[in-house]
Structure formats: structure tokens, C-alpha cells
Amino acid sequence: MSRIVACYKWVAEEADIRINADLSVDLSKAKGKISDYDRNAIEAAVQAAEALGGKAVSLTFGTQKAKASLKDVLSRGPEEGCWVNGEEADNADSSVTARALAAAIKKIEDVSLIICAEGASDTYARQIGPRIGAILNLPVITSVAKMTFVGETLQAVRKLDDCLQTVEVELPAVVAVLPEINSAPIPGLKAVMAAGKKPVTEYKSADLGVDLTPKTQVTAFKGYVMQRKNIILSGDVGENVAALVAALRKEGVL
Amino acid sequence: MSDKFDAIIIGAGPAGSACAYTLAKAGKEVALIERGDTPGSKNVTGGRFYTYALEMLDEKLCEEAALERPVTHEQFMMLGGERSITIDYHDPSFHTPESVPMSYTILRARFDEWLAQKAEENGALLACGIKVDDLLEENGKIVGIVAGEDEMYADVVVAADGVNSFMGQKAGLIKDLDAHTVGVGVKEVIELSPDVIEARFCLRSGQGAARMILGCTEGIHGGGFLYTNQESISLGCVFMPDQVAQYKKSVHEIYQNMKMHPSIYSLIEGGKTIEYGAHLVSEAGYRGIPSRLHREGFLMAGDAAGLVMNTGYSIRGIDLAMVSGIAAAKAIIRAAHPYEAGPLYMKELENTGLIPSMKKMDGFFDILETPWIYDRVPNLATGVFSDLFSVHGQVPQSIKNSVLQRIKENRLSLWQLAKLGLKGVKSL
Ligand SMILES: Cc1cc2nc3c(=O)[nH]c(=O)nc-3n(C[C@H](O)[C@H](O)[C@H](O)COP(=O)(O)OP(=O)(O)OC[C@H]3O[C@@H](n4cnc5c(N)ncnc54)[C@H](O)[C@@H]3O)c2cc1C
Numbered sequence: 001m002s003r004i005v006a007c008y009k010w011v012a013e014e015a016d017i018r019i020n021a022d023l024s025v026d027l028s029k030a031k032g033k034i035s036d037y038d039r040n041a042i043e044a045a046v047q048a049a050e051a052l053g054g055k056a057v058s059l060t061f062g063t064q065k066a067k068a069s070l071k072d073v074l075s076r077g078p079e080e081g082c083w084v085n086g087e088e089a090d091n092a093d094s095s096v097t098a099r100a101l102a103a104a105i106k107k108i109e110d111v112s113l114i115i116c117a118e119g120a121s122d123t124y125a126r127q128i129g130p131r132i133g134a135i136l137n138l139p140v141i142t143s144v145a146k147m148t149f150v151g152e153t154l155q156a157v158r159k160l161d162d163c164l165q166t167v168e169v170e171l172p173a174v175v176a177v178l179p180e181i182n183s184a185p186i187p188g189l190k191a192v193m194a195a196g197k198k199p200v201t202e203y204k205s206a207d208l209g210v211d212l213t214p215k216t217q218v219t220a221f222k223g224y225v226m227q228r229k230n231i232i233l234s235g236d237v238g239e240n241v242a243a244l245v246a247a248l249r250k251e252g253v254l
Numbered sequence: 255m256s257d258k259f260d261a262i263i264i265g266a267g268p269a270g271s272a273c274a275y276t277l278a279k280a281g282k283e284v285a286l287i288e289r290g291d292t293p294g295s296k297n298v299t300g301g302r303f304y305t306y307a308l309e310m311l312d313e314k315l316c317e318e319a320a321l322e323r324p325v326t327h328e329q330f331m332m333l334g335g336e337r338s339i340t341i342d343y344h345d346p347s348f349h350t351p352e353s354v355p356m357s358y359t360i361l362r363a364r365f366d367e368w369l370a371q372k373a374e375e376n377g378a379l380l381a382c383g384i385k386v387d388d389l390l391e392e393n394g395k396i397v398g399i400v401a402g403e404d405e406m407y408a409d410v411v412v413a414a415d416g417v418n419s420f421m422g423q424k425a426g427l428i429k430d431l432d433a434h435t436v437g438v439g440v441k442e443v444i445e446l447s448p449d450v451i452e453a454r455f456c457l458r459s460g461q462g463a464a465r466m467i468l469g470c471t472e473g474i475h476g477g478g479f480l481y482t483n484q485e486s487i488s489l490g491c492v493f494m495p496d497q498v499a500q501y502k503k504s505v506h507e508i509y510q511n512m513k514m515h516p517s518i519y520s521l522i523e524g525g526k527t528i529e530y531g532a533h534l535v536s537e538a539g540y541r542g543i544p545s546r547l548h549r550e551g552f553l554m555a556g557d558a559a560g561l562v563m564n565t566g567y568s569i570r571g572i573d574l575a576m577v578s579g580i581a582a583a584k585a586i587i588r589a590a591h592p593y594e595a596g597p598l599y600m601k602e603l604e605n606t607g608l609i610p611s612m613k614k615m616d617g618f619f620d621i622l623e624t625p626w627i628y629d630r631v632p633n634l635a636t637g638v639f640s641d642l643f644s645v646h647g648q649v650p651q652s653i654k655n656s657v658l659q660r661i662k663e664n665r666l667s668l669w670q671l672a673k674l675g676l677k678g679v680k681s682l
Contacts (some may be wrong), residue, residue: 031292189401191284192381 002054002112002171005082006045007101007132008038008073011122019223032065034072039184044076044147044177045115051149052171055079056109060099061205062089075187075195082108086212093214098131102119103208105136113154116219120144125199129176139169142176233247259283259499261586262399262408263378264386264421266293268572269556270414272311272579275325278376279312280587285406286370286378289385294366296415298441298533300569301488302464303365304357307573310606320368322483322502323462324348324355327455330567331478331517333469334636338517342456346554349461359481359488360572361443363529386415387551389424395592396551397461409592412553412582417534419558420488427428427554428544434496434537436563437476440509441490443483448473451482454521454598459629466567467491469521469632470512474498476628477566478512480521487522489513492535492569505532536562540616548596554624555582561608565618577608617681625675630664637663 016030034042042058056078060066063086070081084100092100111231114136116129126142133140136246145164146157158165159178187195205212231247233240248254261277263270266288274286290296302325328343329657350354390398390405398407415423417436422428448459455463467478476493491509498505512518518619536542542560547553555561558573563570581602582595589595603609621627641656651659661668 186383189287189381189384189404189406192384193379193406196379 002052002110003057003108004045004049004052004054004059004113004115005059005105005108005111006038006042006078007059007114007116007128008069008149009035009067009097009120009122010060010062011035011120012067014121023223023225025223028064028128032068034069034076035117035121037119037121037179039076040179040181041115041117041177042073042076042078043182043184044175045113047182048113048115048147049079049222052112052132054112054126056249057082059101059104059108060084061086061092061097061104062123063087070200071192071195074200075192076184077187077191079198080199081198082203083200083202084205084208088205088212088214089207091214091218092212093216094127094131096212098128099251100205100208100212101128102132103210104203107134107203111243112152112171114138114172116174116176118178126176129174133174136174140172140174140176141167141169144177145180146214147175147177147181207217232234257405257407258398259285259406259408261285261410261412261583262287262406263412263414264399265413265415265556265558266290266370266373266380266382267297267366267414267416267556267575268307268369269558269575269579270412271366271373272307272576273414273555273583274310274378274380274579275376276580276583277370278373278378280583281377282587284378285408286380287384287386287401288370288371288380288382292363292366292367293380293382294362296531297362297366298439298531299360299362299572300439300441300479300490301358301359301361301483302568303360304570304573305354306356307576309354311576315372319358320364321358322481323359323457323460325357325359325464325481326355326461327457327463327582329463329465329480331465331467331480332632332635333467333512333515333517334633336516337636337640338515339632339636339639340517342463357464359464359483361483361486361488364471386421389421394550395396396549404620408551408590409551410551410586410595412555412586413558414555414579415558417536417557417562419554422554422558425549425554427546427549427550427552429604433543434494435536436493436495437492437535437537438498438505439490439492439535440505440532441488441530442527443486443488443529444522445486445528445670446522446525448485450524451485451487455482457482464568466513467518468566468627469636470508470515470518471628472501472503472508472511473625473629474501474503474508475625476621479569480518482558485530487525489518489522492537494537496568500678535564535571536560537564537616537619537622539563539619540609541619543612547603548599550593550596553582553585553595553599555579561612563612563615564622565615566622574608574612577606578603581606581608615681617677621635621674621677621681624677626664626666626670627674630666632661634664634666 013032018026051153058073058078059082061084119126143158145159148155260282331340373682387401465480470478471535474497478491481488555578561574587596
């Protein structure tokens with residue numbers, strides 16, 4: 001049975017990320033979650049598996065922390081989980097992540113389609129899909145807002161600024177999907193219960209036989225504070241309106 | 255997967271997780287269902303926990319539990335206007351190196367998640383992010399639950415869904431709440447460095463304080479609490495909502511005023527609020543326990559069963575929740591047939607001393623009903639202290655006279671105070 005692989009990233013919950021007074025970023029209290037856009041990629045894989053009569057498989061590259069993602073992702077519909085476990089994921093750049101994922105995909109039998117989100121909700125680099133395609137020598141379609149399958153042919157609608165482009169490709173292929181492709185449902189009780197019993201394959205990054213040294217290094221990671229003017233108008237309403245309009249004009253907003 | 259469990263437990267708070275832990279350890283197939291994305295994510299508590307309950311669950315659990323500071327300093331504070339009195343009771347025997355400390359401060363987001371994980375490690379199936387909507391009933395028996403589109407069956411369903419149990423209502427065992435028997439609690443977690451906390455509360459590293467506060471509710475039936483965690487302070491207040499409405503005040507406003515009290519502000523100054531929440535808490539004690547805690551195929555534990563003890567100087571609910579969760583599990587394990595579980599559960603609750611303890615403490619409810627203990631008593635006490643410590647070089651008033659004058663000033667009488675004292679002695 002052909003397999004449809006959904007790639008996803010276990011990211012830090014933005015709401016828990018703290019920026020200290022010295023602008024250093026504190027991730028230590030942040031819980032993990034499946035990148036928001038990846039939830040649509042996972043659902044797209046589940047729907048594609050149904051349409052193709054195949055099996056959806058989830059795949060992630062992450063540190064030990066990503067173990068917590070397995071039950072979550074499997075409650076969203078894939079029948080099997082796959083995890084490349086490696087501490088390299090912590091400072092991986094896009095090329096490292098793509099190499100790790102591609103190496104794992106090679107180990108999965110009979111893959112007909114690989115689905116990524118257009119970008120991860122933390123970095124939004126938009127590189128993983130195209131890079132996996134390059135490594136595996138497969139066609140890549142990005143910005144996909146709709147997928148239809150006719151036999152082994154995928155018809156994908158790409159969303160480009162204000163145009164829609166429809167392309168066709170013979171499977172196997174790699175697609176990067178936009179969040180509007182579907183509305184990822186919140187898993188129900190039975191799906192959550194069943195998730196714990198689904199098979200999971202774990203690969204150690206070291207066993208994949210690929211080079212996982214990043215070419216780019218993160219040299220600084222700092223909070224960004226929006227400089228606000230903090231102009232407070234006080235007085236009567238008429239004056240305030242005039243002053244507000246004048247202030248906005250001065251800023252070139254009006 | 256079979257669709258039928260030995261037990262389904264609704265709610266992964268301390269009651270639910272303790273129940274699931276015990277059942278799973280005995281090899282039962284158990285589903286633990288929690289509506290929060292993680293257990294404890296939305297649970298609000300003051301933050302002190304008595305460790306005996308964890309030891310009852312399993313030996314050695316205390317050693318790895320997600321706890322904050324052992325409570326070595328029991329404190330009581332009265333606020334009267336800008337004045338305050340604090341009593342600090344330090345008992346080293348509450349925390350000796352040889353034994354597990356009697357109680358710890360805790361943060362529920364950490365504690366609940368840890369406890370649920372322990373239940374999961376024992377084999378319980380934990381499903382988070384799932385709200386149970388209804389119970390399934392067949393021939394007058396509860397046989398399962400409904401969550402969204404899914405139905406799931408079990409020999410016994412345990413409602414551990416907290417105060418104002420929706421499941422207890424569905425089962426027809428409790429009515430909608432009575433505003434008179436339930437308090438509204440607001441609570442904040444304020445982050446401060448351990449050094450600052452230890453300096454402000456005169457603690458050594460690895461020591462902790464628990465403080466109850468009287469006179470911070472602007473005359474409304476209620477009180478404040480403060481607990482020192484490792485790197486934060488839990489500060490909050492509990493009020494009777496019917497009185498808040500009657501006095502036309504906002505809970506938030508009273509709470510903010512309490513925070514700005516000079517003796518409170520100096521404890522939290524410079525801290526950063528990292529959590530703010532509100533929750534109901536049962537105030538009725540023994541008489542708040544529903545007349546029936548079970549039906550065939552259905553048990554209620556923890557707050558759902560009204561098992562909270564509020565004496566004014568302490569709130570206990572977490573330990574009782576765990577004890578009742580364990581009792582429910584034991585009853586289910588021993589029951590040869592689901593209909594035996596209910597009566598066995600009641601027997602367990604008696605045997606563990608839970609219900610008898612609550613009965614014993616019942617008198618506190620009446621004391622706490624005395625309206626003037628919430629403002630006039632702290633005013634009186636701080637007034638007397640003011641006279642006691644004031645020296646202006648003049649001939650002082652006799653202490654007796656000053657006390658009598660302060661009693662009068664606060665529109666109280668010796669007779670009223672004596673009556674309260676007597677009631678107090680009787681309740682204790
Ligand atoms: C302000 C305040 C201060 C307190 N201070 C203390 C203290 O210092 N010490 C102490 O011992 N006690 C204290 N208590 C009481 C204590 O918090 C409770 O007694 C205790 O939490 C009860 O545990 P429980 O497991 O019964 O319920 P809860 O802790 O309320 O857990 C119920 C769980 O069920 C889940 N749930 C509810 N409905 C559903 C549903 N339909 N489907 C799925 N899941 C559901 C909830 O999300 C929750 O996780 C305080 C309470 C308050 C409000």
C-alpha cells in the first residue's frame with residue numbers, strides 16, 4: 001500500500017516564550033506543540049491517503065522533547081509515526097532538517113507523496129519541501145491550496161498572490177501546502193485513545209548515515225521590542241480629534 | 255481496541271489521576287479523560303498540599319513529585335486598615351531530614367501533569383483535550399460516556415470533574431450550585447527570585463511559608479492566602495459571591511486593593527505576574543457533601559463529591575480529592591459486580607477517616623458564617639496592638655480600657671466575642 005508522508009515540526013508554544021528585560025529569549029518554560037501549519041499538512045496527508053487508498057505516515061526530526069509529539073500527531077489520523085531522534089535538531093538549519101527527513105523517507109517503503117507545510121510556524125523558512133524534493137530527486141509543488149487525485153496523477157492548485165495556478169504531476173512528488181487547504185479538526189476521544197496504540201518507528205539521527213552539520217549558525221537570538229511613540233492626548237474631544245489627525249499626518253499615516 | 259473499559263474517569267485533577275493510578279496499577283483497563291490540553295493547565299488552587307495523600311497512593315512518590323517548598327512556616331495575618339499583624343509559627347518537626355515533610359506548596363500546572371503522567375506510566379490511557387459531554391444510561395445504570403461524536407463504555411464511570419460537577423448533575427445526584435455554599439477564588443502567581451522570597455519571608459533555602467490572611471475582603475465573607483513556591487509566590491483570595499454582589503463590589507477590585515496593602519505589597523514588589531486565574535471552591539464542608547455519592551455504575555470523587563474542608567486557617571481539597579480517588583479505585587477493584595462499587599466506596603471513605611474528619615470540622619462553617627469576623631475582628635486586633643505599641647510620653651490608658659474602647663469602636667460587644675469564642679472551642 002502506498003504511503004503518504006506528512007512532515008511536521010515540534011515547536012515551542014509562542015505564548016510561553018518569554019523575552020527578558022535584557023532582550024534575551026527564554027524558551028525554558030515553553031511547552032511544545034505541533035507547528036500550527038503542520039496540522040493542515042497532517043490532515044492533508046490523511047485525506048490524500050483516503051483518496052489514494054494509501055496509508056498516512058507522520059514524520060518528524062526532533063530532540064528527545066519531540067517524543068511528546070507522537071501521541072498528538074497520531075491522534076490526528078496518521079496510521080504510523082516516524083521520529084528521527086537527534087540532538088542535532090536543536091541547531092539544525094533547513095539543509096540539515098531536510099537531509100534528516102529525506103534519509104528517513106528513503107527508509108519508508110513505497111512513498112507516493114510527501115506533504116510539508118509551506119513553512120513552520122516558528123521560522124517560516126519555506127525550505128523543507130523544496131529541499132526534500134531536491135535530495136530525493138522528486139518534483140515539488142509549493143503553495144498548494146487544493147489537491148485532487150486522478151489515478152496516480154495529482155492536480156494541485158497553487159495560490160500565487162492574486163492568481164490561482166493549477167498544475168499536474170505524476171506521483172511520487174513533494175508538496176508544500178498552505179493552511180487554507182483544509183481545516184484541521186480537533187481530534188476526538190476515540191482518535192486520542194487509539195493514538196497511544198499506533199506503531200512508531202524511531203531512528204537515531206546517527207544511524208541515518210548523513211551529515212548533520214549545519215552550514216549556517218545562529219549567532220544571536222534576541223527579543224525585538226516595537227518602539228512606540230506613546231503619545232497620550234488629553235483635553236476635550238474636539239481638541240483631541242484635531243491633535244490625533246495632526247499627529248497621524250506627521251507620521252505620514254494619513 | 256475494545257470499546258469497553260473497566261473504568262472511565264472524567265477529569266485528570268488530583269482525584270481522577272489518583273483513582274486512575276490505583277486502578278491501572280491493579281491491572282484494570284482505565285481511561286482518564288481530561289478536557290484541558292494538559293492536565294492542570296487550567297486548574298486553580300491556592301497551593302498547599304499534605305503529603306500523606308501521596309504516600310497513601312504509593313510509597314516514595316513524594317520523592318519525585320513536582321512539589322515546590324516544604325511548609326516550615328505556618329503564618330496567619332490580619333489586616334486592619336493600613337495596619338497588620340502577622341503570626342509566624344515555625345515548627346522544625348514539620349520538616350525533618352528523616353521523614354517526608356508534612357506539607358508542600360505546589361503549582362497545579364506542574365503537579366497535575368506529573369500525577370497524570372504517573373497514572374499513564376502505570377497503564378492508564380490518558381486522553382487530553384477531550385471534554386466529556388454526557389453520560390450513557392441503560393436500564394437505570396450508568397454504562398459509559400459521550401464526548402463529541404464518540405461514545406465509550408465502562409463498568410464504572412468516576413466523576414472527578416471538580417466543583418459544581420456537571421457529571422454529577424447529569425447523573426441526577428447533585429443540583430445546580432447554591433451561591434451560599436460556594437466561594438469564588440482568584441489567584442495569581444507572581445514570579446520572584448528564590449533569594450528575594452527567602453529574604454522577605456525569613457526562610458532558609460528549602461523552607462517555605464503558608465499564610466492565611468484575614469481582613470482583606472472589605473468585610474465580605476472570605477479571606478486571602480499566600481504560598482511561597484520555589485521561584486514564585488501564589489497570592490489569592492476567596493469570597494462568597496452572593497455577598498460580593500450584595501456589597502456591589504468587584505472581586506477583582508477587592509483583590510487589587512489587598513495587593514496594594516503596604517504589608518502585602520512589600521512582599522510582592524518587583525515581581526512579575528505569570529499566571530492569573532479564578533475558580534470556585536466549595537465552602538460548605540461536611541454539609542456540602544451530596545446525600546448520595548454513587549449510582550449503579552457511577553461514583554463521584556474529590557470536589558465533585560464536595561470533599562473540601564475549609565476551616566478559615568486552612569483549605570484542604572487536594573489531599574481529600576486524592577484520598578477519595580484512591581477509595582473509589584479500591585471499591586472498583588474489590589467489587590465483584592459494578593453495583594457493589596458504590597456501597598464499597600462509602601465504606602472506604604468512612605474507613606480512611608475522610609468523612610468522619612469532615613464531620614468533626616463541621617462547626618467551622620457556623621463560625622465562618624459570623625459576618626463581623628471579616629472586618630471588625632481584624633480591626634479590633636490591629637487597634638489593640640496599635641494602643642499597645644504606641645508611646646507618646648503621656649500617661650497611657652490601661653490595656654483593659656483600650657480593649658473595651660476598641661471593642662465599642664468596632665460596634666462589637668464582649669458578649670458577642672465570648673459567644674464566638676465558645677463556638678470556637680466547641681468546634682475544635
Ligand atoms: C482559590 C482556591 C484555593 C485553594 N487552595 C487549596 C489549598 O491550598 N490546598 C488544598 O488542598 N486545596 C485547595 N483548594 C481546593 C482544591 O483546589 C480542590 O479541592 C482540588 O483541586 C479538587 O481536586 P479534584 O481532582 O476533585 O478537582 P479539580 O482539581 O477541579 O479537577 C477536575 C478536572 O476535571 C476536568 N474536567 C471537568 N469537567 C470535565 C469534563 N466534562 N470532561 C473532561 N474533563 C473535565 C477539569 O479540567 C479538571 O482538570 C483551593 C481551591 C481554590 C479555588
